[in-house]
Amino acid sequence: MDFFFKVSRTMYFCAAVFSASAVFHSTSPCQAEVIDPDSFALKLDENFDWLDVSARGPGTRWTAHTPWNGDFGDAQFTDPVPDFPFTVKNGVLRIEARKSADGKWKSGLLASTDANGDGFKQRYGYFEMRARFPAGEGVWPAFWLASRGVEKAIEVDVVEHYGHAPSQYTASLHIWDRKTPALSKSFHQSVPVVAGALSADFHTYGVAVQEDRIKYFLDRKEVWSIETPRELEHPFTILIDLGLGAGWPIDKTPNPSVMDVDYVRVWSLPPD
Template structure:
């Protein structure tokens, strides 16, 4: 009898959760999605490419060739390559121009100027690489100010902190100092997810952001990872004391390698593959 009551109790809880989830979903309507169902390049009406060395002293040279749609997936692949760095300057001390060669290529695609959204539910189903040196991300930026006053939301980042793999969920905004961000960051050891599912890395997972006038809530497979209250996210004077999360943002999907957070990577790690099943954006009816 005790086991029966326990089972009934669990069913009641599950039913309540499903009812709540369904009610929540009914408050949203799909406003844009990319299912990546057409083989070839990502839809040019939605996506742009970053090119070259971008940020964070990362190893990869971004280029369009490393992003392709195939069999219903967006595939972003980092590859070991060796060719001359067209930005190279002898005796330069800047990380992007002091490198004589490009040693690794990858892709970063963005919806800047094409698909930008203010508030809503964002869902991305993906299988991420977790090898040493991999730094995949799902994130957003505002487009009307210099970083970080434009606002940054990291729906997903994966990299090693102190040599230990973590999944991160963050937001950043401006301060009184140029290029110096205020962060609200949560880093969850990857072991937390492996304890729940030893096969986690071989499977697809859903990252979700629920963003409204009050808060940004970041989830992984319905587990809340971080909640950022918008009452706490106003820029400093360099950002006109505005709240960067009360303006439209665009999406970025990228696979970085190495750099200040990715850390060292061995040649055996390549090629590194990041697979995205879909991107969906919902807004309240």
Template sequence: MSLNQEKWTTCYWWNKDGCTNLGNEELQWYRPENVSLDGGLLRLQARPEKVIGFEGRAFEYTSGMVTTGRDYEELPRSSRVRFRYGHVEVRAKIPAGKGLWSAIWLLPETRESRPEIDVMEALGDSPTTLRVHYHYRDQAGEKHSVGEKVKTSDLTQDWHVYSLTWDQDRIIWYLDGKEVWRYSEAGSISSEDMYLLLNLAVGGEWAGSPSDGTKFPAEYLIDYVRIWQRDG
């Protein structure tokens, strides 16, 4: 079984034999070898593994990500799957451990960093907190970030359904079908086509470095991804 390349690729659009997010000071280099389909599950695996990445820089970890976007060599083609308004639903099981950062998020077709809608972010050393965010620019170009820390049971212990409804006048986040937060400032809600990303980051300014107790290889497991778009 292999990844459907008509719908998915395995790096950011700036992919050149792998990729990372230097803006977050992350420690991993994303590679297609860390993405697999096995047992009916999509597996994004992080492991301690020294590789040379961007401009000869050494990375101490490798990991996996998938996105419905596009690769560097495919520019300026459109993203594989993009949509404006609708519902996203992902059933997943995230790994525990300091320095592990699981995420489900949306980025704009314009290849800019904002607006960004974070369906789910969870840190492996604080798995009883679900983090949801919306990052945007106002009409004057100023950056804004809003969000919520939602107290939950330990998210690493079981499968959960993370979902989001995005409309013209509101964004609503859900955990296992229950609403956990909403944002309804209509004038600042994204009206751009966006694409989906799922990734397992290692380290960075937010997650911090892995500790001796972090178990590797670590796997972020995805059972399914579903996207519905509003008619019209």
């Protein structure tokens, strides 16, 4: 039973009807399911009135590297220093990607656990970020969850936005086989939006992880749903980053490029 939706399902995938203020691209005259987490139990409330971060921990809410010390993309995720790559002003986190004097790009990533697994992590629940993305070719902002076991790792990409495609973003589920990589599986959903809307204003990107299903949301309207993999056995770490590249050229990427994050929140879900 879907306990938290205001509107009933009319289609498996459904975009909201277009209006002058809507972010969704008009694809069909139907209603999307809507989530309202206000009645849920709030477990993490990061409003970025200040930023508690260190390079790798321990003891801070965020660390500036993945817990498994993996880098990716064409910008190096750097240790935090004053005013770079993170700054906070008026309750908004600014993550900056900048090209240094040697021509190399540097940027920022936040993870909610350190290499020892200490920090915030949760297996099931509703995870949400409110953010505004940079515009321009080569930018690759993301909000994602990672659950790592000895043999399997589950990755839930709530949103990955590729700057060369301003009229869409990607939601994904990956089941990584750490012993036999060839057995890994990936599932993707392209979410159409009004061109440029994700960099023009703030929007919320959310995912509800239940025992039987994972549901993805844009501005609290469902945009995709997929069965929860049976391999999900461990809680998720939250990750936020401004990557560059992802296989796409970065020669025209604006320098600097900035991702603004208003908040990150996590709720537990009531039982069915």
